[in-house]
Amino acid sequence: MIQEQSLFAPGHRACAGCSMPTVVRLVLDATGPNVIVVSPTGCLEVTSTPFPESAWKVPWLHSLFENAAAVASGVETILKRQCKDTKVLVIGGDGSTFDIGMGSNSGMFERGHDIMYVCYDNEAYMNTGVQRSGSTPFCVHTTTTPSGEQSLGNPKPKKDMPAIAIAHHVPYVATASVAFPVDLRRKVKRAAELRGTSYLQINAPCITGWTFETGSTIEISRLAVETGLYPLFEFVNGKLADVKKIRPRPVTDYLKAQGRYRHLFKAPGGKEAIAAIQAIADENIANYGLAQE
Amino acid sequence: MLKVIAGGYVEPGSTQVTKTGAWRTFVPVVDQKRCSKCSLCEIYCPEGCIRMVEGLFIPDLDYCKGCSICAHECPRKAITMVLEEK
Numbered sequence: 001m002i003q004e005q006s007l008f009a010p011g012h013r014a015c016a017g018c019s020m021p022t023v024v025r026l027v028l029d030a031t032g033p034n035v036i037v038v039s040p041t042g043c044l045e046v047t048s049t050p051f052p053e054s055a056w057k058v059p060w061l062h063s064l065f066e067n068a069a070a071v072a073s074g075v076e077t078i079l080k081r082q083c084k085d086t087k088v089l090v091i092g093g094d095g096s097t098f099d100i101g102m103g104s105n106s107g108m109f110e111r112g113h114d115i116m117y118v119c120y121d122n123e124a125y126m127n128t129g130v131q132r133s134g135s136t137p138f139c140v141h142t143t144t145t146p147s148g149e150q151s152l153g154n155p156k157p158k159k160d161m162p163a164i165a166i167a168h169h170v171p172y173v174a175t176a177s178v179a180f181p182v183d184l185r186r187k188v189k190r191a192a193e194l195r196g197t198s199y200l201q202i203n204a205p206c207i208t209g210w211t212f213e214t215g216s217t218i219e220i221s222r223l224a225v226e227t228g229l230y231p232l233f234e235f236v237n238g239k240l241a242d243v244k245k246i247r248p249r250p251v252t253d254y255l256k257a258q259g260r261y262r263h264l265f266k267a268p269g270g271k272e273a274i275a276a277i278q279a280i281a282d283e284n285i286a287n288y289g290l291a292q293e
Numbered sequence: 294m295l296k297v298i299a300g301g302y303v304e305p306g307s308t309q310v311t312k313t314g315a316w317r318t319f320v321p322v323v324d325q326k327r328c329s330k331c332s333l334c335e336i337y338c339p340e341g342c343i344r345m346v347e348g349l350f351i352p353d354l355d356y357c358k359g360c361s362i363c364a365h366e367c368p369r370k371a372i373t374m375v376l377e378e379k
Contacts, residue, residue, distance in 0.1 A: 008341065009307075009308050009309050010308070011312070011313055011356055013313070016317075016339075016358035017358075017362060026336070049303070053308040054305060054306070058305075181337070214361055214362070217362055218366050219366075
């Protein structure tokens with residue numbers, strides 16, 4: 001399933017054990033070379049293009065943090081005018097997708113451009129040193145929501161970005177995980193074949209922000225899915241079309257493996273917080289029907 | 294006079310001039326007898342540097358950062374991480 005020559009070259013500066021380059025390679029393997037990629041500011045932009053080098057073997061553009069979707073909309077409009085069938089991709093992190101680029105994302109969704117939007121979701125601003133983003137889950141320790149005597153980390157739950165995309169009548173909305181490459185590839189192919197906007201959100205663990213050993217990156221992402229905290233689903237024309245069935249594991253398996261949740265096992269109130277996180281997983285399992293019969 | 298160039302252009306895939314293998318502390322060693330050729334190491338490798346060469350999976354040590362994802366994910370435990378003496 002891997003192309004002879006990867007369209008994302010080695011020698012990029014992503015941390016050892018980072019899942020983001022794997023996500024990018026899997027996405028580009030599925031789309032093939034006939035694409036133009038637009039990236040907002042983020043880990044991907046910084047690590048893939050240290051001037052005067054570039055890891056990209058497909059046309060790639062970077063403008064600003066907030067306007068990747070607007071730039072991609074322009075590229076798509078011109079391609080349409082030129083009658084070219086090149087697919088336009090946005091590959092960006094959760095900071096630009098959930099927070100900073102929200103306005104231009106909303107515009108792109110609303111206008112219905114033929115663009116595939118891929119968000120590699122590492123659940124905080126990792127590039128600048130682990131600040132909380134809209135994607136950061138409940139009770140996560142980040143540098144702007146530190147855990148301590150007065151706090152158990154991020155007080156807010158994760159923003160439901162797929163629901164926001166669905167509310168814009170985006171025809172194809174899906175979540176995927178780097179730990180399930182076959183599922184990811186199928187979803188990217190489906191989004192690439194579609195004529196219209198699609199939104200793909202891919203769980204991508206960050207070793208420095210989530211704090212775990214470099215080798216367990218894929219294992220952590222698998223646990224996120226298997227506990228029900230990161231449900232994998234597909235919405236086609238606003239209707240739930242498919243989910244990845246799981247045999248639910250307790251959320252503590254997932255939480256224990258990461259330093260960003262370490263305080264929950266020590267601090268007073270941690271037990272209640274873990275129960276609240278389990279409730280989030282249970283709600284996902286019930287809402288999307290994730291449990292295997 | 295200072296010449297200002299808007300935007301920049303660089304060669305595709307040119308990060309390959311930087312050999313990130315220098316970052317490595319542990320090196321993956323593949324036990325080819327145990328390997329079942331499932332290619333999971335190739336799929337998961339963030340560098341895309343463990344590839345099939347003449348029927349065997351061989352890591353490209355020019356770029357391998359020694360993250361040990363391949364060793365961790367190998368279902369046959371055919372890859373071990375060994376401290377590298379440089």
